[in-house]
Structures are given as structure tokens and as C-alpha cells.
Amino acid sequence: MKDIIAIVGPTGVGKTKLSIELAKKLNAEIISCDSMQFYKGLDIGTAKIKEYEKQGIKHHLIDILDPKDSFSVAEYQTIVRNKIKELQDKKITPILVGGSGLYIASVLYDYRFLGKERDQEYLSNYKDYSLEDLTNKLREKAPKIANNTDLKNRRRVLRALEKTDEDLDLNSKKLFYKNAIIIALDLKRDILYERINKRVDNMIEEGLECEAEKLYSLNYESQATMAIGYKELFKHFEGLMYLEDSIELIKRNSRRYAKRQITWFKNKMECYWIKVDLNDFSKTVETAYKYIKK
RNA sequence: GGAGGGGUAGCGAAGAGGCUAAACGCGGCAGACUGUAAAUCUGCUCCCAACGGGUUCGGCGGUUCGAAACCGUCCCCCUCCA
Numbered sequence: 001m002k003d004i005i006a007i008v009g010p011t012g013v014g015k016t017k018l019s020i021e022l023a024k025k026l027n028a029e030i031i032s033c034d035s036m037q038f039y040k041g042l043d044i045g046t047a048k049i050k051e052y053e054k055q056g057i058k059h060h061l062i063d064i065l066d067p068k069d070s071f072s073v074a075e076y077q078t079i080v081r082n083k084i085k086e087l088q089d090k091k092i093t094p095i096l097v098g099g100s101g102l103y104i105a106s107v108l109y110d111y112r113f114l115g116k117e118r119d120q121e122y123l124s125n126y127k128d129y130s131l132e133d134l135t136n137k138l139r140e141k142a143p144k145i146a147n148n149t150d151l152k153n154r155r156r157v158l159r160a161l162e163k164t165d166e167d168l169d170l171n172s173k174k175l176f177y178k179n180a181i182i183i184a185l186d187l188k189r190d191i192l193y194e195r196i197n198k199r200v201d202n203m204i205e206e207g208l209e210c211e212a213e214k215l216y217s218l219n220y221e222s223q224a225t226m227a228i229g230y231k232e233l234f235k236h237f238e239g240l241m242y243l244e245d246s247i248e249l250i251k252r253n254s255r256r257y258a259k260r261q262i263t264w265f266k267n268k269m270e271c272y273w274i275k276v277d278l279n280d281f282s283k284t285v286e287t288a289y290k291y292i293k294k
Numbered sequence: 295g296g297a298g299g300g301g302u303a304g305c306g307a308a309g310a311g312g313c314u315a316a317a318c319g320c321g322g323c324a325g326a327c328u329g330u331a332a333a334u335c336u337g338c339u340c341c342c343a344a345c346g347g348g349u350u351c352g353g354c355g356g357u358u359c360g361a362a363a364c365c366g367u368c369c370c371c372c373u374c375c376a
Contacts, residue, residue, distance in 0.1 A: 070330075103331075
């Protein structure tokens with residue numbers, strides 16, 4: 001029997017549904033691993049679970065942040081590991097559910113955040129530097145780190161500039177929890193994409209535009225405002241785009257996101273993959289349950 | 295019937311004699327990613343036994359050392375006039 005369960009997969013496969021079904025069978029509570037569901041007010045666009053859908057199952061790490069707050073994986077790791085301990089002490093099985101690969105990996109694997117954290121002020125010094133300038137600077141300052149950095153990625157190069165050699169000595173291949181299981185949900189690509197498209201239409205019907213407008217009116221630039229489903233509508237609010245085009249963009253970005261998620265789970269984590277049975281979801285639940293009991 | 299505009303890879307769209315298997319965007323695929331991660335970034339996408347070869351830019355026929363680009367002709371589409 002596994003004592004920590006993670007349910008991962010691309011957006012729109014049915015992670016939430018499976019997590020509830022499993023939690024009902026186990027003495028379990030759910031910990032969200034969704035980098036956007038942390039934020040209050042981002043409900044429709046992040047497909048946040050609704051109160052009645054929870055069916056009495058306790059959820060953690062949802063609505064813990066204000067949309068203008070910033071957050072980091074390192075903080076997340078600490079909070080969640082503490083939360084896991086707390087639940088286990090109470091003999092409750094934690095089920096981690098979400099699609100934010102790095103966040104999940106940071107908890108489940110032996111990720112260590114030893115160096116300096118990101119420093120917005122420091123980074124702003126380099127605002128006007130070209131990528132080339134930045135790479136040269138990095139090569140000069142820390143050649144070892146430069147060799148381990150994607151030098152075509154401006155954001156990475158910037159971050160690398162504030163890294164220390166401690167960051168190089170990282171061991172993340174090992175599971176942090178020995179008895180954890182990662183279940184990854186999957187669907188045939190075209191079916192997944194179709195579902196994603198439909199889900200976006202539903203979100204619009206449920207009032208995503210209104211929700212986005214509220215976020216927009218805060219007039220903040222933060223991690224939350226980069227969420228898919230919101231940033232595209234902002235373009236419409238700014239008069240740069242027709243509503244229909246914004247909606248299409250949301251669909252496109254969601255599809256691309258799903259694809260990136262699949263790449264991550266396939267290559268960065270060791271998962272038990274389950275093809276979701278859309279006609280008979282109980283079969284999917286059964287399969288997952290079997291893996292957990294092993 | 296007359297006058298214009300146009301037909302380019304899965305789609306949209308550049309290209310107007312050699313540097314073009316053909317920009318760019320979309321779509322698709324693969325990948326990277328340890329402190330912004332729903333972010334950020336990279337590669338591939340005509341066909342093949344593929345560091346080489348084969349077939350392309352509506353059809354056919356020309357001009358030329360050389361054409362997607364020039365000429366003729368035919369087919370199709372759009373706009374306007376009758």
C-alpha cells in the first residue's frame with residue numbers, strides 16, 4: 001500500500017475527478033499541485049474544484065494566495081512537505097493533485113533549494129541588457145554555471161546570474177518519499193485537445209470574462225495575471241483583440257500547455273500511466289486503485 | 295460577353311529569373327527546464343534506404359545555361375461592368 005499518492009497529467013484529463021473517487025475509497029485528503037489554483041479569485045479559468053464537487057473531501061493549498069502575491073517552488077516545497085507530515089501524523093493519506101510539474105517534482109523528488117532566491121531588484125538591473133550581454137556576463141562571472149544554463153533562454157540566463165555553485169550540486173533523481181506513487185492520466189491526443197477546446201467554451205459560459213475583468217481591474221502584474229484564460233482576455237480588454245480571438249488563443253495556449261505537461265511527466269518523473277476511460281470512468285478509478293494497493 | 299485581381303507545402307501568406315525545398319504565421323510533432331513554471335526556451339514539419347538523393351509552387355507547351363518567377367495557351371476562383 002502506497003502512503004503518498006500523486007495524480008498528475010495534462011490539463012483537462014480528469015485529475016480532479018479521479019482524486020475525489022480515490023479519496024473516497026481511502027482515508028485521504030487532497031493537496032493541490034496547481035500553481036494557479038493557489039490564487040483566490042481565479043476559479044473558473046483554473047478549473048478550480050467547486051465546493052459541491054469536493055463531496056466532503058478536504059482540500060489543501062487552494063486559495064492560499066492573493067492574486068498579487070508572488071510565490072516560489074521553494075516555498076511550496078516547504079509548505080507541502082510540512083502538510084504531508086501533518087496529515088501522515090493523523091494517519092491520513094495525502095493525495096497530491098495537479099499539473100504543475102516542477103512543483104510536484106520539487107516535493108516528491110529530492111529537490112534542494114540551497115542557493116540564493118530570486119531577487120527581483122537585482123534582476124531589474126539587467127533590464128536593458130541584450131541576451132548576448134547577459135550570456136557574456138554569465139560566462140565571465142560563473143563559467144561553470146554558464147555551461148549548465150540554456151543560454152538561449154533569457155530568463156534562465158538572468159536567474160543563472162544570481163546562482164551560486166551550490167545550485168549546481170543537485171540531486172533530484174531520487175524520490176524523497178520512498179513509498180510514493182505517481183499516477184499519470186492520459187488521453188489520445190486529439191480527444192484531449194477536443195476536451196480542452198470544449199472546456200474553454202464552458203468556462204466562457206460560466207463567466208470567465210467577468211472573472212478576468214476583476215483581475216484586470218486590480219491593475220497588477222503578477223504571477224497570477226500570467227495564467228492562461230486571463231492574460232488572453234486582458235488583450236481583449238485593452239482593445240487589442242476581438243473576444244472571439246481571445247477565446248481561440250486561450251484554447252491554443254491550453255493545448256500547448258497540455259503538451260508541455262505531458263513532456264514533463266513523461267521525461268522528468270516516473271509515473272504509472274493510465275489511459276482514461278471516458279465511457280466508464282470507474283475502470284480508470286479501479287486501475288489507479290490497483291496500483292495504489294500494490 | 296467585357297474589365298481587373300488571383301491560383302505557392304495541412305491552412306493562411308511572402309517571394310517576381312540563379313543566393314529557393316521556397317520567408318513568416320497558424321496547425322502538428324519532439325524536446326529542455328531546481329526559486330516567475332498555466333512561465334520561459336529549443337528543434338523538426340514535401341518524399342526517401344536520407345551529412346546524400348527524388349519530386350514541387352493550378353495544367354500543358356515555350357523562352358533561357360538556369361523559371362515558382364518571363365511568354366503562349368487551357369482550367370478554376372474572386373470583384374466590377376454588361
